[in-house]
Amino acid sequence: MLIECLQQRVRDIRVEVKPTSWPTGGFMVDSRFLRVMRDREEVDAFESYYRAAREKIEAPHIAFANLKHETELLPFFRQFGFPYYEGEQLMAGEVLIEAKRLRLLMETWGMFRAENWPEVRRLMGELLFALRRNAHWFYWPVPLHPLSDEEKQKESEKFQQMTKMSLGSEREIELARAADLTDPKELLMQMHHLFYEVCTEPLKLVEIKPSVQLLLSERGRHRQATLSWDMKPVHYLGENEYEHGTYSIEEPVVRAPYGLMYLMDLTEGKETRICAECRNVFDANRSDKIFCSYTCAHRVVVRRSRSRRNAKRKLPRPRRSN
Ligand SMILES: [Zn+2]
Numbered sequence: 001m002l003i004e005c006l007q008q009r010v011r012d013i014r015v016e017v018k019p020t021s022w023p024t025g026g027f028m029v030d031s032r033f034l035r036v037m038r039d040r041e042e043v044d045a046f047e048s049y050y051r052a053a054r055e056k057i058e059a060p061h062i063a064f065a066n067l068k069h070e071t072e073l074l075p076f077f078r079q080f081g082f083p084y085y086e087g088e089q090l091m092a093g094e095v096l097i098e099a100k101r102l103r104l105l106m107e108t109w110g111m112f113r114a115e116n117w118p119e120v121r122r123l124m125g126e127l128l129f130a131l132r133r134n135a136h137w138f139y140w141p142v143p144l145h146p147l148s149d150e151e152k153q154k155e156s157e158k159f160q161q162m163t164k165m166s167l168g169s170e171r172e173i174e175l176a177r178a179a180d181l182t183d184p185k186e187l188l189m190q191m192h193h194l195f196y197e198v199c200t201e202p203l204k205l206v207e208i209k210p211s212v213q214l215l216l217s218e219r220g221r222h223r224q225a226t227l228s229w230d231m232k233p234v235h236y237l238g239e240n241e242y243e244h245g246t247y248s249i250e251e252p253v254v255r256a257p258y259g260l261m262y263l264m265d266l267t268e269g270k271e272t273r274i275c276a277e278c279r280n281v282f283d284a285n286r287s288d289k290i291f292c293s294y295t296c297a298h299r300v301v302v303r304r305s306r307s308r309r310n311a312k313r314k315l316p317r318p319r320r321s322n
Contacts, residue, residue: 002228003046004211005257007081008038013074015092019145023134024163027156028145033089034073036082043081046231049261052283059283061261062272065106066280067099070140083252085234090252093136098255100139101130102262105198106272106281112191113271124190125178129171131197138167199259205235206256233257276300 013036020031045060052059060080067076070092104127111119129135144160147153181187208231215224233256237249265272265283273284275292277300282292291297 002226003231003260004228005045005231005233006042007045007233008084009041009043010036010074010077010082011039012037013077015070016089022160022163023137026159026163028147029142029160030145031142032070032092034092034095035089036077038082038084043079045080045257046261048080049264059261059265061102061258061265062281062283064099064255064258065103065262065272067096070096083233083254085250085252086248087237087250087252090254091136093140093142095254096140097130097136101127101198102255102258103281104130105194106262107274108194109191109266110272110274112187117187120187121178121181122175124181124187124194125175126171127194127198128178129174132170134167135171138164138171195263198255199263202233202253202256202259206253207232207234207236231257231260 013034016033016035017030018033019028021028048057048060051057063076063080067073073092073095104123108120108123108127111123130139141164144153144156147156178190181190208229211228211230213226213228215226216222217224233253234250235253237251239246239248262272271284272281273289273292274280275282275296276290277296278292280292282289291300
C-alpha cells in the first residue's frame with residue numbers, strides 16, 4: 001500500500017513575536033509565531049520515508065522526533081514540507097511539542113521492550129503531561145509582555161509565577177500517577193493508550209482518501225490499476241462567511257504523517273532506539289547498535305580511553321624488582 005502526503009516546500013520560516021493572552025487569561029506574553037514562507041513546489045514526506053527504507057538516509061519521522069529547538073524547524077520543513085492550510089499561525093512551541101510527544105513515545109516503547117520499568121514509568125508520566133494542550137508553555141516558556149504601567153506589570157509577574165507553578169505541579173501529578181503503575185497489565189494498557197494518543201488520534205482528525213490510478217501501457221494492451229492513499233495533515237474546523245463567500249478554518253496536524261510512519265515501522269518489525277550518548281532517536285538497522293552515529297560512538301571511545309589514561313596516571317609507578 002502506498003501513502004502520499006503532499007506538502008508545500010518551505011523557503012523560509014520567520015519568527016514573529018506577538019503579544020497574546022495566556023491561555024487561562026490574566027496576563028499577556030510575547031508568543032513566538034511561525035511565519036512559514038512556502039514555495040509552489042510540493043514534496044511528499046512519504047516518498048522520503050520509502051526511500052529511507054532502501055537507501056541509507058534518515059527517515060522523516062526520525063528527523064521529526066529529534067526536533068528540539070526552534071532553529072531546527074527550517075531545515076526540517078524545507079526538506080519534508082509543511083502542510084498547506086487556511087487558518088491561524090502556529091506557535092514555535094506548538095510544533096516542537098508535537099515532535100517531543102513522538103520522541104517520548106519512541107523512548108517509552110524502547111524502555112518497555114527493554115523491561116526497564118522505572119524508566120517506563122518516568123517517561124509515561126512525562127508523556128502524559130506533554131500530551132496536555134498547554135504543555136508547550138512549560139517546555140518552551142515565553143517572556144511576559146512588558147507593560148508600561150508598573151503596578152500592572154508587577155501583578156502580571158505574580159500571576160505568571162503562579163501559572164508556571166501550576167503547570168509544574170500538573171507535571172508532578174502525572175509523574176506521581178505514573179510512578180504508581182506497578183501492575184504489568186496496567187503498564188501495558190497505558191502503553192496502548194499512549195500509542196493511541198500520539199499516533200492514532202491525529203490520524204482520525206486528518207483527511208485520508210483513496211486514490212485509484214489506471215495505467216495503460218503504450219500499446220494499450222496492459223491495463224493496470226494502482227491504489228494509493230492521499231493524506232492531508234490538516235484538521236478541518238469549520239467555515240467562516242465573509243462578504244464574497246466562505247473560507248474554511250483549519251489547523252495543521254503536524255505529527256500525523258510521522259506518527260503513521262512510526263506505526264508502519266513498528267508493525268514491520270523495525271526498531272527505533274535512543275542513542276546511548278546524545279539521546280537522539282535513530283533507526284536501529286543492526287541489533288547491536290547502541291549509538292546513533294559514528295560521531296557519538298567515537299566520542300564515547302575517546303572519553304573512555306582518556307579516563308583510562310587518567311586512571312593509569314594516578315597509579316603509583318611499579319617498582320622494579322631486582
Ligand atoms: Zn548519538
